[in-house]
Every structure is written in structure tokens, then in C-alpha cells.
Amino acid sequence: MSPIYVDHFATTPLDQRVFDAMRPYFQQDFGNPANDGHHFGQIAREAVEEARDTVRHAVGSPSNSPVIFTSGATESNNLVFRGLAERQKHRRRHVVVSSIEHKSVLAPVRWLTQNGYAATLVPVAQTGVINSDEIISALTDDTLLVSVMAANNEVGTIQPLEAIGQATRSRGILLHSDATQGVGKVPIDMARLGIDLLSFSAHKIYGPKGSGALCVAAASTAAELAPQMLGGGQENEMRSGTLNVPGIVGLARAIELMQELTPIEQVRIRALRDALLSGLQKSIEGVQINGNLDCAVPGALNVSIDGVRSTALLARIRDIGVSGAAACGGKSATSHVLAAMGLNRSRIGSALRFGIGRFNTPEDVDSVIDQIVTAVGWIRNQPQFGVEIQA
Numbered sequence: 001m002s003p004i005y006v007d008h009f010a011t012t013p014l015d016q017r018v019f020d021a022m023r024p025y026f027q028q029d030f031g032n033p034a035n036d037g038h039h040f041g042q043i044a045r046e047a048v049e050e051a052r053d054t055v056r057h058a059v060g061s062p063s064n065s066p067v068i069f070t071s072g073a074t075e076s077n078n079l080v081f082r083g084l085a086e087r088q089k090h091r092r093r094h095v096v097v098s099s100i101e102h103k104s105v106l107a108p109v110r111w112l113t114q115n116g117y118a119a120t121l122v123p124v125a126q127t128g129v130i131n132s133d134e135i136i137s138a139l140t141d142d143t144l145l146v147s148v149m150a151a152n153n154e155v156g157t158i159q160p161l162e163a164i165g166q167a168t169r170s171r172g173i174l175l176h177s178d179a180t181q182g183v184g185k186v187p188i189d190m191a192r193l194g195i196d197l198l199s200f201s202a203h204k205i206y207g208p209k210g211s212g213a214l215c216v217a218a219a220s221t222a223a224e225l226a227p228q229m230l231g232g233g234q235e236n237e238m239r240s241g242t243l244n245v246p247g248i249v250g251l252a253r254a255i256e257l258m259q260e261l262t263p264i265e266q267v268r269i270r271a272l273r274d275a276l277l278s279g280l281q282k283s284i285e286g287v288q289i290n291g292n293l294d295c296a297v298p299g300a301l302n303v304s305i306d307g308v309r310s311t312a313l314l315a316r317i318r319d320i321g322v323s324g325a326a327a328c329g330g331k332s333a334t335s336h337v338l339a340a341m342g343l344n345r346s347r348i349g350s351a352l353r354f355g356i357g358r359f360n361t362p363e364d365v366d367s368v369i370d371q372i373v374t375a376v377g378w379i380r381n382q383p384q385f386g387v388e389i390q391a
């Protein structure tokens with residue numbers, strides 16, 4: 001049986017069409033866009049600027065607004081928090097973030113609090129959806145920045161950015177969104193939503209790893225960020241280092257394909273996700289949904305199976321690419337997202353995160369169900385692999 005990948009929130013395979021767009025920039029069009037006094041550099045420069053336009057257009061950022069190409073969302077998020085802190089040393093000193101942000105937001109926030117800033121971590125309901133009123137009531141005259149993700153990477157829940165954006169805009173507070181799991185899946189229009197800064201990575205949307213962007217709605221906001229990478233002054237002094245031209249071209253092609261395919265693709269993906277859930281629930285007792293599928297991106301499914309420790313289950317289904325806790329969070333086993341949603345330890349310990357994606361088929365889903373049903377049956381006969389069920 002060949003391995004089946006249903007972990008598209010961790011990463012996605014590179015789409016062949018994205019690879020085809022990138023390929024020339026590895027070889028014949030290998031030039032350095034900073035050296036555009038000749039043909040080679042000029043070709044590379046044009047490709048990068050075209051990609052910048054594609055990205056702006058895809059996220060509803062004004063033409064000519066800054067798009068800083070980075071190595072991914074982690075770098076973009078760090079640039080926002082650390083960059084703002086460095087430039088804002090004597091001004092507002094409070095940030096508001098949700099408690100279910102990715103660690104690449106939470107860790108820089110912790111760094112801020114160790115460097116003279118105050119942070120409010122706004123709790124989340126058991127649905128995994130942030131209450132915009134709670135964010136808004138955390139704002140003070142000292143608030144510099146609010147950061148709320150577009151969609152969560154563990155339970156897929158889509159967050160109420162529009163209401164938050166109206167409040168931050170009216171009070172002159174910056175709004176950042178980590179849209180790594182939202183770009184291409186939920187409509188992102190920075191201008192309409194009132195988002196000032198937006199981060200994402202290409203590899204979550206069938207693009208290459210090591211490529212991402214920070215989109216900034218206004219040049220005046222970019223001027224408030226201190227660059228974190230110093231050197232040759234690329235990206236308008238915001239991020240030094242020779243540009244990853246194939247990665248940037250791939251990012252733009254990936255986002256373009258998402259726009260083109262999403263309307264049909266997401267319907268198909270949602271149907272597969274629903275089939276997976278009903279197949280699991282039909283054959284396994286005690287499958288509980290974590291989060292709320294009605295307000296989640298279509299491919300997301302996070303479930304806990306009563307009494308079945310996910311580490312034990314994963315060990316028996318090694319040919320299925322699926323996660324226990326957040327795979328992109330490295331080795332730390334427990335999920336701060338599920339904990340913030342108020343789930344108890346046994347429910348967190350038995351959580352499985354599925355992410356259905358572009359290349360999954362109904363046969364994949366059937367096979368995943370069969371393998372999980374068999375593994376759960378085996379584990380339930382071996383009580384030492386279970387988790388104690390807590391109320």
C-alpha cells in the first residue's frame with residue numbers, strides 16, 4: 001500500500017505547475033535581480049516584480065504597497081514584532097494577540113514581554129473561534145499592534161478579522177494577520193479587512209518551502225519596521241540577502257493557482273473531509289470534533305478518539321501522513337491551541353489533525369478510514385496504549 005498524505009496544514013506537495021514556473025529561474029534565468037544592469041539580472045528582476053504584483057493583487061494590498069519577500073511566515077512574523085519593537089522604543093508598548101496564534105507569533109510576543117512590552121493573550125472559546133469583542137475590549141491607548149491569524153493551523157477555524165480591523169483602524173492601532181493557513185482558502189482583502197501587515201508561506205499552498213512574504217498595506221507602516229536582516233540592502237533595505245528568485249516565482253504561481261482553483265477545489269476538498277469524518281464516526285465509537293467545522297477552512301478536520309492516545313495510533317499508521325499535535329510546532333508534543341480551547345488532557349492526548357488537500361482522492365479517504373478503524377480496534381484491545389478518559 002502506498003503512503004497517503006492527509007496533513008496539508010503541515011505542508012503541501014509542490015504543484016507541478018508551480019515547479020514548471022520556477023524551473024527556468026534555477027538554470028537559464030539564474031540572474032541576480034540586484035545586478036540588473038545586464039540581461040540576466042534584468043530577467044530576474046522582472047520576474048520578481050511581476051511576482052510582487054501578483055501577491056499584492058491576491059491579498060488586496062494597494063498597487064506599489066510594500067511586499068517583502070522572506071523565507072516564510074516565521075521570518076515575516078518575527079520581522080513584524082521585533083521590527084516594530086526596535087523602531088517604537090519610546091511609544092506604545094502593548095500588543096494584543098489571540099491565545100491560538102502559531103508559535104512564530106507567540107514566541108516573538110514573549111520576547112516583547114521580556115523587553116519592556118505588555119501583551120494581552122485573548123482567550124478563545126471551545127469552538128476555536130476568537131471573539132472579536134474580546135479582542136476589542138483588550139485595546140488600550142497604549143496598544144501598538146493586534147495580531148490575529150486568518151485561519152488556525154490545528155483546527156482550521158476562520159477568525160473574524162473584519163470586525164477587529166474596523167476597531168483597530170478607527171483607533172490608529174496596527175493590525176497584523178498571520179494568514180499562512182488562510183491565503184487562497186478564505187478571501188483575504190487587506191484593504192477591506194483593515195489589515196496593515198500580512199504574513200504567509202508558499203509551502204502551505206503547493207508552493208516551495210523557504211519562500212514567503214510580508215505584505216504591508218502602506219509604505220509608512222513598513223518604515224516603522226526595523227529590518228532584521230542587515231547586509232546588501234535588498235527589498236528596499238527591509239531584508240538583505242540575495243533574493244530567492246525561483247522561490248518567489250513559485251510563491252506567486254502558487255497563489256495564482258489557489259485563486260484559480262479554489263472555488264471548485266474547496267468544494268471537492270470539503271466533500272472529502274465530510275466523507276472522512278462520517279466514515280470514522282460510523283465505524284469508531286467516541287469520535288469527537290475539536291473546533292467547529294461550520295467556520296473552518298474546508299480541508300481541516302481535528303478529532304479526538306476517546307481513550308486512544310494519538311502517539312499510539314500514529315505509531316500503527318505510519319503510512320498515513322497525519323498529525324497528532326501541531327506538526328509545524330516542532331517536537332513539543334502538547335497542543336497549546338486545544339488547551340486554549342479548554343479541552344482536557346485526555347482529549348488533547350487523543351487528538352488527530354487531518355488536512356485534506358488538492359491531490360487527495362476518495363480512494364485515499366477510504367483507505368485512511370480503513371487503516372484508522374483497524375488501528376483503533378487493535379489499540380482498544382491493548383489498554384496500556386489508551387488514555388484515561390476524563391469528563
Ligand SMILES: Cc1ncc(COP(=O)(O)O)c(C=O)c1O
Nearest residue numbers: 072073074102153180181201328
Ligand atoms: C499559522 C502558521 N503560521 C506560521 C507558520 C510557520 O510557517 P513557516 O514554517 O513556513 O515559517 C505555520 C506553519 O508552520 C502556520 O501554520
